[in-house]
Amino acid sequence: MRHFTKLARPYIIWAVAIIIIPLLLIVLYSVTTGGNDLVNIQFTLDNFKKIAEPIYLSVFTKSFRLGVITVVICLLLGYTLAYIISKFSEKAQNILILLVTIPMWINTLLRTYAWISLLSDNGIINTMLNKLGFDSVPMMYTDFAVIIGLVSDLLPFMVIPIHTSLCKIDNSLIEAAMDLGADRFHTFWKVTFKLSIPGVLNGIIMTFLLSISTFVIPKLLGGGQYMLIGNLIENQFISVGDWNFGSAISLLLAAVILIAISLMKRADREDTEEE
Amino acid sequence: MSEKVIIELKGLTKTFGEQQVLKGIDLKFYENEFLTLLGPSGCGKTTTLRIIAGFDDPSSGEVLFDGVDISKIPPYKREVNTVFQKYALFPFLNVYDNVAFGLKIKKTDKKIIEHKVTEVLKLVGLSGFEKRDVSSLSGGQQQRVAIARALVNEPKVLLLDEPLGALDAKLRKEMQIELKKIQKEVGITFIFVTHDQEEALSMSDTVVVMNEGIIQQVGTPEDIYNEPENRFVASFIGESNIIEAVMIKDLLVEFDGIQFDCVDKGFKENEDVEVVIRPEDIDIVKHEDARLKGVVKSIVFKGVHHEIVVETEKRDYLIHTTDYFEPGLEVGLTFGPDDIHVMYRMDWE
Ligand SMILES: Nc1ncnc2c1ncn2[C@@H]1O[C@H](COP(=O)(O)OP(=O)(O)OP(=O)(O)O)[C@@H](O)[C@H]1O
Numbered sequence: 001m002r003h004f005t006k007l008a009r010p011y012i013i014w015a016v017a018i019i020i021i022p023l024l025l026i027v028l029y030s031v032t033t034g035g036n037d038l039v040n041i042q043f044t045l046d047n048f049k050k051i052a053e054p055i056y057l058s059v060f061t062k063s064f065r066l067g068v069i070t071v072v073i074c075l076l077l078g079y080t081l082a083y084i085i086s087k088f089s090e091k092a093q094n095i096l097i098l099l100v101t102i103p104m105w106i107n108t109l110l111r112t113y114a115w116i117s118l119l120s121d122n123g124i125i126n127t128m129l130n131k132l133g134f135d136s137v138p139m140m141y142t143d144f145a146v147i148i149g150l151v152s153d154l155l156p157f158m159v160i161p162i163h164t165s166l167c168k169i170d171n172s173l174i175e176a177a178m179d180l181g182a183d184r185f186h187t188f189w190k191v192t193f194k195l196s197i198p199g200v201l202n203g204i205i206m207t208f209l210l211s212i213s214t215f216v217i218p219k220l221l222g223g224g225q226y227m228l229i230g231n232l233i234e235n236q237f238i239s240v241g242d243w244n245f246g247s248a249i250s251l252l253l254a255a256v257i258l259i260a261i262s263l264m265k266r267a268d269r270e271d272t273e274e275e
Numbered sequence: 276m277s278e279k280v281i282i283e284l285k286g287l288t289k290t291f292g293e294q295q296v297l298k299g300i301d302l303k304f305y306e307n308e309f310l311t312l313l314g315p316s317g318c319g320k321t322t323t324l325r326i327i328a329g330f331d332d333p334s335s336g337e338v339l340f341d342g343v344d345i346s347k348i349p350p351y352k353r354e355v356n357t358v359f360q361k362y363a364l365f366p367f368l369n370v371y372d373n374v375a376f377g378l379k380i381k382k383t384d385k386k387i388i389e390h391k392v393t394e395v396l397k398l399v400g401l402s403g404f405e406k407r408d409v410s411s412l413s414g415g416q417q418q419r420v421a422i423a424r425a426l427v428n429e430p431k432v433l434l435l436d437e438p439l440g441a442l443d444a445k446l447r448k449e450m451q452i453e454l455k456k457i458q459k460e461v462g463i464t465f466i467f468v469t470h471d472q473e474e475a476l477s478m479s480d481t482v483v484v485m486n487e488g489i490i491q492q493v494g495t496p497e498d499i500y501n502e503p504e505n506r507f508v509a510s511f512i513g514e515s516n517i518i519e520a521v522m523i524k525d526l527l528v529e530f531d532g533i534q535f536d537c538v539d540k541g542f543k544e545n546e547d548v549e550v551v552i553r554p555e556d557i558d559i560v561k562h563e564d565a566r567l568k569g570v571v572k573s574i575v576f577k578g579v580h581h582e583i584v585v586e587t588e589k590r591d592y593l594i595h596t597t598d599y600f601e602p603g604l605e606v607g608l609t610f611g612p613d614d615i616h617v618m619y620r621m622d623w624e
């Protein structure tokens with residue numbers, strides 16, 4: 001073991017260099033003024049106060065609202081899909097889960113461009129509509145487009161944990177419920193669903209986090225004016241140049257993520273204790 | 276045990292893929308009966324139980340409940356309940372809610388549920404455990420919850436698939452006695468599955484010995500033990516001397532070159548048969564007092580009795596006795612006519 005720790009030393013140094021130091025810098029930026037001017041450093045909490053301004057607060061609420069909608073759609077679609085998959089033979093299940101994950105191997109950018117070519121005013125869908133004699137429906141740069149993009153991007157993160165917990169369910173519990181007089185409907189709600197809750201929680205937290213922190217999809221499908229937390233941060237660093245404010249937002253988002261992950265861990269632990 | 280048939284299996288077969296697991300089961304279960312399906316691993320006990328419960332469909336044959344064919348009725352509509360081998364308690368419910376599960380599904384009045392659950396928990400000796408998490412219970416306690424959860428629905432028949440299999444020897448004995456007591460108290464039919472012959476003999480009104488999807492013998496524990504119908508039953512039920520013999524005529528059988536009086540009749544003259552003699556039915560006497568002679572080959576103390584092997588000219592005999600005999604001693608073996616049980620010879624094995 002000691003041997004390995006020695007070997008690991010260069011990597012630890014690297015890790016400190018590329019993870020810890022930037023993180024500390026973000027913390028520093030978030031509580032100071034003056035951007036990169038490290039000579040005249042001044043501590044302040046104004047950056048955090050600024051987040052509470054209505055214009056920025058609305059970005060947060062919009063992000064959360066969109067996140068919730070995405071999660072709900074992912075949950076409905078993902079649960080159904082996971083449930084159907086779990087009814088197949090083990091071999092078929094492996095293949096189906098593989099199919100569900102295939103989109104994850106393709107770059108988000110590429111997939112999003114595929115949506116653009118489907119949804120844009122002279123895209124595939126509208127061309128078809130026109131051919132059938134209907135008017136074009138503007139879909140790009142709407143909530144609808146962003147939600148479609150997000151749902152298609154995040155669906156696997158819902159399907160996989162739910163499928164995993166459905167697979168773990170001991171079939172004799174299902175039979176016990178039927179034995180005690182529960183028909184399919186009651187068996188599902190009183191047993192199957194209850195036992196899949198850890199997977200559902202994992203899926204919800206994962207898709208929610210990913211949907212509120214994304215910036216590529218809203219930028220491409222929502223257009224330049226479409227502002228979510230991710231875009232706000234990106235803007236602060238890249239176009240506005242207010243690194244202090246950008247850092248404060250990042251830190252707040254990181255806090256939200258940390259809390260969510262610890263909730264997820266707890267759900268996971270309860271899941272294993274049950275077995 | 277009454278005379279009224281509650282469940283009847285008629286020509287039941289079950290095939291999984293290529294493998295025929297049940298090869299024509301005909302069996303009657305009576306009201307109030309404690310019936311045990313006994314047989315080695317893989318003989319089709321669980322499959323039989325699952326067909327009665329409705330979890331598996333028979334490939335052919337009928338399951339009659341109160342005279343009505345229930346083969347097509349789903350499990351949740353059958354008046355039977357199951358105690359599963361690994362209990363299958365709901366981990367997200369406490370003891371009370373596990374037991375109340377079936378009653379709540381049937382939308383029973385809350386007061387009645389409370390009353391029934393309290394009663395049944397008292398019956399299985401778990402009063403005061405209502406709020407406990409099922410995962411915090413010992414194996415024996417979980418077993419009791421599983422029994423209570425099934426019994427509270429007042430089924431006409433309770434199916435138990437090796438319910439004591441996971442318990443240690445001492446607890447197992449206790450639960451055997453308790454189960455028997457519970458069955459007497461609630462007065463319903465218990466169909467009990469086990470591969471432990473001692474358990475089957477000590478608890479049951481009727482024992483059904485199965486092997487390879489075929490019923491070998493149905494009878495009271497005494498019948499099964501004393502009058503095994505074939506070699507399989509005789510050897511499965513306990514250690515025995517099983518000897519190839521010839522039935523000279525009614526009441527006379529020959530083996531080891533000696534003719535013995537017996538109490539069996541109805542065989543053909545000179546029919547090839549097999550004879551079983553239980554180890555505790557053989558007496559060791561002085562060498563000159565017996566026609567069957569041999570030498571003590573080994574003696575092992577077994578707690579209550581000695582297990583002695585006596586080597587005779589044709590074979591070794593196993594004998595249980597409380598007396599001690601020196602190895603190497605020349606002895607004689609005797610047994611009465613009713614200690615010899617004549618069986619049909621089986622072609623297979
Ligand atoms: N669902 C199934 N698919 C395929 N084969 C099965 C299935 N269920 C049971 N079998 C086979 O049927 C045979 C009988 O199984 P069963 O479970 O009824 O035996 P058992 O008498 O209960 O044995 P044990 O004492 O080991 O529980 C076994 O060979 C088993 O492999």
Ligand SMILES: [Mg+2]
Nearest residue numbers: 320321322436
């Ligand atoms: Mg079994």
